[in-house]
Amino acid sequence: MxxxxxxxxxxxxxxxxxxxxxxxxxxxxxxxxAGPVAALRVAGPCGGLALLTWTVLWRPLVEVSDGGVLLVNPWRTVHVPWPALDDVSARWALTVRTTDGRTFSAFAAPAPGAAGGDRVGLSGEAVGAVEARRDRLTAAGYLDEVRPEGAPVQVRTHVRTLVALAALVVLSALALAVPAP
Structure with missing residues (x-):
């Protein structure tokens, strides 16, 4: 489509x-x-901060495709295929409800703040994109005769990111515990 x-x-x-x-x-x-030894002592905290910032601010997204809705959040990714999608809303953020009753929010598509006024915000934009794609797929007949149980929701935790952040915290603690030369 x-x-x-x-x-x-x-x-x-x-x-x-x-x-x-x-x-x-x-x-x-x-x-x-201060030299390379001092730089190594600072590498853990700097790396941890950079990784955390990437995880929370850079990576999150919402992708709407012919296969469904993909929510990439800081700590996990959720793929909701079209047959499993029950409803979408945008009150606090883009929220996807599945046919099995679970709900998932999109970190990348928050609703506008109180100062937002009439702005639709990213959550409204995302809801519009989801509804428009679903309507086009339905009108074209691609979603006829599909069953939700045939298209399970996939939830994947970002284990490598969590492990890397934990390792950088340990590295930072060790760097601070070792006396400077």
Whole structure:
């Protein structure tokens, strides 16, 4: 029916890039001023902050495709195929309800704040994209005679990211515990 539509907040990606740049600058300045050993001591906290920022601000997205709705959140990814999609809403964020009664929210598509006024916000944009794609697929007959049990919702935890963050926290703690030369 068409290409996938990706929805993600632009401001958070700019903020993530700025934080990563600050982490790199910090490492460079420490390496120049205090030497490579001091830079190694700062590498864990800088790496942890950069990874956390990437996880929370850069990675999240909503992708609407012919296969369903993909919610990439900081700690897990959820794929809801069209037959399993029951309803979508945008009160606090894009929220997807499945035919088995589960609900999933999209970190990348929050509703506008109180100061948002009439703005639709990313959640409204995402709801519109989901409903429009589902309507087109239904009108074309692609969703006729499909059963929800034949298209399970897939939930995948970002284990590698969690392990990497934990490792960087341990590395940071060790770097702070070892006395400086």
């Amino acid at each position: 068409g290409p996938s539509q990706t929805i993600r907040p632009t401001f958070s990606r700019v903020l993530a890039a700025l934080v990563a740049l600050c982490c790199l600058l910090t490492l460079g300045i420490v390496a120049i001023d």
